[in-house]
Amino acid sequence: MTMTVIEARSLTKTYLTQAEQVVALNEVNLTVKTGDFIIINGPSGSGKTTFLNLISGLDLPSAGEVLLNGQVLHTLSDNQRTELRLRQIGLIFQSFELIPVLTVFENVEYPLVLQRLPRSERRNRVNRILAKVGLEKMANRFPAQLSGGQKQRVGIARALVTRPQIVLADEPTGSLDSSTGEQILRLMLELNNTYKVSFLIVTHDQAMKKYARRLLEIRDGVLTEKECYTDVQDRLSQYSAQ
Ligand SMILES: Nc1ncnc2c1ncn2[C@@H]1O[C@H](COP(=O)(O)OP(=O)(O)O)[C@@H](O)[C@H]1O
Ligand SMILES: [Mg+2]
Numbered sequence: 739m740t741m742t743v744i745e746a747r748s749l750t751k752t753y754l755t756q757a758e759q760v761v762a763l764n765e766v767n768l769t770v771k772t773g774d775f776i777i778i779n780g781p782s783g784s785g786k787t788t789f790l791n792l793i794s795g796l797d798l799p800s801a802g803e804v805l806l807n808g809q810v811l812h813t814l815s816d817n818q819r820t821e822l823r824l825r826q827i828g829l830i831f832q833s834f835e836l837i838p839v840l841t842v843f844e845n846v847e848y849p850l851v852l853q854r855l856p857r858s859e860r861r862n863r864v865n866r867i868l869a870k871v872g873l874e875k876m877a878n879r880f881p882a883q884l885s886g887g888q889k890q891r892v893g894i895a896r897a898l899v900t901r902p903q904i905v906l907a908d909e910p911t912g913s914l915d916s917s918t919g920e921q922i923l924r925l926m927l928e929l930n931n932t933y934k935v936s937f938l939i940v941t942h943d944q945a946m947k948k949y950a951r952r953l954l955e956i957r958d959g960v961l962t963e964k965e966c967y968t969d970v971q972d973r974l975s976q977y978s979a980q
Contacts, residue, residue, distance in 0.1 A: 743903045743936050744770040744793055748802035751788050751959075762788040764959040765802065770904060774936045775927060779947050780956035786940035789956070790906050793938070794827050795819040807903070824852060828897030828935075830907035834889040836881040836896075842868070843877040846895045853900065867895045870932070871925060887918040891925070898929060904936040911943055923949045 751763040763785045770776060780786055791797040793804055795811040804811045806826060811819060823829075836845050843864055850860040868874050871891040881889055890910060897905050907926070911919030923939075923946055930937050939946070940956075947953055953964040 740771045740773065742769055742805075743772055743774075743807065744768075744938075745805040746789075746793060746802070747805070749789070749792055749799050749804065750801040751785075751792060751797070752800045761959050763792070763799075766959070766961045768954070768961060770936050770938055772903070772936060773930065773934045774938070775930045775949075775951035776936075776938045776954065777946060777950035777952075778938070778940045778954045778956055778961065779942070779944065780940070781942055784942075784956045785959040786942075786956060787908055788959075789961075790908050790938075790940060794823055794829065794906055796823075824849060825900065826903045828900065828902040828905040830890070830893050830897050830905060830910050832909035832912035834881070834893045834913070836889060836892055838881050841878050841880055842873060842884070842892050845881070845892055846899050849896060849900050863899050864895075867899045870898075870929065871895045885918075886914050887921060890914065890918075890922050894922070894925065894929070898933065898935065901933075902935060904938060907937065907939040909941055909943075910939060911941065911946060916945060919943065919946070 746766055746768045749763055749766040753760045753762055778786060792799050798812050806822060846864045847860050850863060868877055871894055873891050876888060911922055914922060926937055927949060950966060953966045955962050955964055
């Protein structure tokens, strides 16, 4: 059964600077269902990071609202929002945001420590997800000893280890070369299939659009749905490869 995970309703964010008022997001509506694989494509400064910060409750809207599992985020306390984010949302960043003094295993384990899970449960979950992202042999390395693609695999494992309902990724391929970036997108698609966890990816990278199961564009804070022929393209490319 598909369910609504996140709903943005008339979401608006304005920033006041000394000189002017910037409308970073303008009445954005979006409903994310279980198992969705959504890509939002838009140029630098179009409002992508602002949108993710509001969706995850890291920042509060100027108008409109975000519902996570039917709960309106801005009516919760900071602590309640933090708790909800830790349990329901996985975050992936352009610059990975790994903790340099922790090993790969410890980085992935960290959110489970915050959740106060018992050590044996933590070890099981970390080992399983590291195997899924192909890093089982790297568990004892430190981030500085990894390639960019490997670092982002750690980021993906850390986002999924808490078994969230949705993973939000902000320019996940922005620090990677194009072929590594495509591998990362394919891994995310595979994990979306395996775990039925929703993915919402924002990127300025046009090359990532072909991986969308649902594609939207954002320009100057305005979000628009694009027609998505991905499924047809998949079948055509398989057909022509025969
Ligand atoms: N803290 C802030 N103060 C003022 N303006 C901001 C702030 N954060 C973002 N903006 C502005 O909001 C717009 C959207 O920014 P952002 O969401 O970071 O875009 P993107 O992630 O697509 O590059 C830009 O015009 C940016 O300059
Ligand atoms: Mg951004």
